[in-house]
Amino acid sequence: MALTSQPRQMPDPGERLRTGFGLLGPRHQRHSLSPDQLDTLALPIGDDGVVIGVDAEGQPAVMGINRPTPYDIVLIGGLWTAQVLALRAAATGARVAVETGRAQQWAQLVQAVGGGQSGMTLHDVGRVPPQGASAGGPVLVIRDCGMRPPRGRVASAPWQSVLTLLPYLSPVAPRLMRQARLVGVQRVSPDEAAEIGRVIGLPRGEYESLPTLADGVTLWCTDRDRQYVMTQATDAETGLLGTARRMD
Numbered sequence: 001m002a003l004t005s006q007p008r009q010m011p012d013p014g015e016r017l018r019t020g021f022g023l024l025g026p027r028h029q030r031h032s033l034s035p036d037q038l039d040t041l042a043l044p045i046g047d048d049g050v051v052i053g054v055d056a057e058g059q060p061a062v063m064g065i066n067r068p069t070p071y072d073i074v075l076i077g078g079l080w081t082a083q084v085l086a087l088r089a090a091a092t093g094a095r096v097a098v099e100t101g102r103a104q105q106w107a108q109l110v111q112a113v114g115g116g117q118s119g120m121t122l123h124d125v126g127r128v129p130p131q132g133a134s135a136g137g138p139v140l141v142i143r144d145c146g147m148r149p150p151r152g153r154v155a156s157a158p159w160q161s162v163l164t165l166l167p168y169l170s171p172v173a174p175r176l177m178r179q180a181r182l183v184g185v186q187r188v189s190p191d192e193a194a195e196i197g198r199v200i201g202l203p204r205g206e207y208e209s210l211p212t213l214a215d216g217v218t219l220w221c222t223d224r225d226r227q228y229v230m231t232q233a234t235d236a237e238t239g240l241l242g243t244a245r246r247m248d
Contacts, residue, residue, distance in 0.1 A: 049062045049063050049064035049065055049066065049092070050062065050063045050064075050065050050085065050088045050089050050092055051088065052084075052085060052088070052218075052220075052229055052231055053216075053218075053229040053230050053231035053232060054229065054230055054232065055227055055228065055229055056227075056228055061220075061227060061229040063085075063182070063220075065089055065092075065094065065138070065140055065161045066092065066094055066138035066159060066161070067158075067159070067161065068135065068158050068159060069158060070155070070156035070157050070158065070160070070161075071156055071161040071162075071181050071182070072156045072161070072162050072164070072176075072179060072180045072181055072182075073161060073162065073163040073164070073180055073181070073182045073183075073184070074163075074164050074166065074173075074176045074177050074180040074182075074183045074184070075163060075164070075165050075166070075183075075184040075186075075218070076166045076167075076168065076169060076173065076183075076184065076185045076186065076188065076192075076196070077165070077166075077167075077184060077185065077186030077187075077218060077246065078167070078186060078215075078245055078246045078247060078248055079105060079144070079165070079167075079248040080216075080241055080242070080244055080245050080246075080248070081184075081186065081216070081218060081231055081244075082142060082144065082163065082165045083106070083109055083241055084231055084233060084237055084241065085142075085163065086098065086109065086113075086120065086140070086142055087109065087113065087237060087240075087241075089140045090113050090119060090120055093138070094138045094139060094140050095119065095120070095121075095131065095133075095137060095138070095139045095140070096113070096119070096120040096121070096139075096140050096141075096142065097120075097121050097123060097128055097131055097139060097140070097141045097142070097154070098110070098120065098121065098122050098123065098141075098142045098144060099123050099124075099125055099126075099127070099128045099141065099142065099143045099144065099145060099152065099154075100122065100123075100124075100125070100142075100143075100144040100145065101124070101125050101144070101145060101146060102144065103122050103124075105144075105248070106122055106144070107122070108240065109240065109241070110122055112240055125145050125149075125150065126150060126152075126153060127153075128141060128152065128153055128154045129154075130154065131154060131160060133157060133158070133159040133160035134159055135159055137159075138159045138160070138161075139159065139160045139161075140160075140161050140162075140163065141154055141156075141160065141161070141162045141163070142162075142163045142165065143162060143163065143164045143165065144165045145164075145165075146167070147166065147167065147168065147170040147172075148170055148171070148172055149164060149166075149172065149176075164176055164180075167248070168188065168192065169188060169192040169195055169196060173196075173199075174195075174199045177196070177199050177200055178199065178200075181222065182220060182221070182222055183200055183220070183221045183222075184218045184219070184220045184221075185210055185218065185219045185221070186210075186213055186217065186218050186219075186246050187210065187211060187212070187213040187214075187215075187217075187246045188210050188211060189211060190208075190211050192210075193207045193208065193210035193211055194207060196210065197210075200221055202221070202226070206219065206226065213246075214230075215243075215244040215245050215246050216230055216231045216232065216233075216244030216245075217229070217230050217231075218231065231244060232244075
């Protein structure tokens with residue numbers, strides 16, 4: 001006697017979901033890696049970061065502040081530019097710790113951003129506590145400590161960048177510039193420009209241009225690259241900080 005089979009009734013998709021099963025998808029073999037192979041994996045990091053202005057071609061200039069390696073920045077320039085950078089770093093999700101001897105100049109900014117572990121905090125010079133930076137909670141420490149900033153208690157570390165603001169060239173500036181991964185220079189005197197050019201190896205045409213830079217323009221320098229950037233404030237930034245200025 002021949003055997004016949006009845007057509008098999010497929011379960012209703014809604015019933016599968018109610019009973020804890022998802023919809024059927026493509027079948028693939030499981031992917032597994034050994035612990036040694038995990039060490040070889042890396043995520044590509046592109047040109048993401050804080051938009052600090054536009055370059056000479058009008059294209060966005062991006063500063064990668066949140067990094068898995070220590071990163072030191074020196075800015076010889078005005079408070080206005082440092083505060084714009086602080087605002088924009090906070091907008092990307094970084095916590096900003098400001099070490100300063102002029103807290104009154106930062107108070108309004110801190111109030112606008114919000115304090116605590118998810119915003120911006122103020123600290124007296126030499127009183128910045130450990131920040132506990134991590135990939136999920138990167139930190140930017142801004143040191144606004146005058147012409148001769150003391151050695152900081154909190155140094156750059158993975159996911160913790162440090163920006164040191166110097167209003168003018170000072171006796172400690174050459175050492176700080178040589179140690180920094182990124183140096184920004186705004187308008188300075190001709191004598192200061194020549195010294196800066198000597199310390200970081202600027203061509204004559206570039207260091208001679210420094211005394212003529214407009215408010216809001218910064219020459220950013222690494223070991224291999226140099227770029228003029230114009231920082232343009234948004235309406236909200238202008239309402240909070242005023243217009244771009246080199247002098248405070």
